[in-house]
Amino acid sequence: MKLVTIQTETGPQLGIATNEGILQLDKALGLLPDSAVPRTTEEAIAGGTTAIGKLSAYAARLSEQPAETKAAVWAAPSDLVFGPCVPNPGKIICVGLNYRKHAEETNAPIPQYPILFNKFNNTLNGHLGDVPLPKVSSKVDYEAELVIVIGSPAKYVSKEAALNHVFGYCAVNDVSARDLQLRTQQWLLGKSCDGFSPLGPYLVTADEVGDPNQLEIKLTLNGEVRQHSNTSDMIFYVDEIVSYISQHMTLHPGDIILTGTPEGVVLGLPEDQQVWLKDGDVVTVEIERLGTLTNRFVNEA
Known part of the structure; x- marks a missing residue:
């Protein structure tokens, strides 16, 4: 199942991406009430496969409703405003230098342990949302990444059991202000500017993704391919990452x-070839089975 966050005047609402368009769950429940159906992304994630089953059954019921009812609750993606597909994560944990070729292009040694840092909820952004270019930075960069979304509490889990704790996956552009990031040994400042984590467009459940380390990943800048790889090039695979982090903190x-x-x-380019993101640039992240995430970069007001 593909879940989306719809931005509305009353706040974020849960949606389901289907072949008929985006099912607006809040509107649907107003016409066809069902108290067993999760109403929020948080409820869907916490409910796991049981919640997804209820959402799937409810969507099937709606598809059998009269045309006027369906027209009132389904919408084309172009008619909606997307929010971050995980609208309120408890933790945003990042792994640095986790692709071999990326480590090599930046002349960094291959890490022996996952390099961890964090971002905050102020960085969250949605598909087609504008990303502000901070006034205090002149070296803003893009980073296409796969995101793991935790589905059940994980503490001291083994690598073999780690994927059982994953609800699903999505795409992110881990935007980075390199001049701020490299100002000190701590990367946080350059990673945590407002809007620096566009997330989406879909949160795709793990059963639809399969092996998370066999996914094509690509990024284009104004239509030009800049990153094109596969998650199989990760140094630490998804199961290793979840297991490793869970040894040190509880994942919720x-x-x-x-x-x-x-x-x-x-x-990673030679210094004389480095052209940083500028006002009007459009960056698209595409990950196999997870959809296409597009954002425009604009000068901060």
Whole structure:
């Protein structure tokens, strides 16, 4: 199942991407009430396969309703405003230098342990949302990444059991202000500017994704391919990442983990070829089975 966040005047609402368009769940429940159906992304994640089963059955019921009812609750993606597909993660944990070729292009040693840092909820952004270029940075970069969304509490889990704790996956652009990131040994400042984590468009359940380390991943800048790799190039695979983090902190439903970016970032180019993101640039992240995430970069007001 593909879940989406719809931005409305009353706040974020849960939607389901189907062959008929986006099912607007809040509107649907107003016409066809069902108290057993999860109403929010948080409820869907926490409810796991049981919640997804209820959502699937409810969507099937709606598809059998009269045409006027269906027209009132389904919408074309172009008619909606997308929010981050995980609208309120408890933790945003990031893994740095997790693709071999990316480590090589930045002349960094291959890590022996996952390099962890964090971002905050102020960085969350949605599909087609504008990403502000901070006034205090002149070196903003893109990073296409796979995101793990935790579905059940995980503490001291083995690598073999780790994927059982994953609800699903999505795409992110881990936007990075390199001049701020590299100002000190701590990367947080350059990673945590407002809007620096466009997330989506879909949160795809794990059963639809299959092996998360066999996914094509690509990023284009104004239509030009800049990153094109596969999640099989990760140094630490998804199961290793979840297991490793769980040895040190409890992961809770709705926590998200950004798993690193492949080669092709601006930072990896020779200095005389580095052209940083500028006002009007359009960046698209595409990950196999997870959809296409597009954002425009604009000068901060």
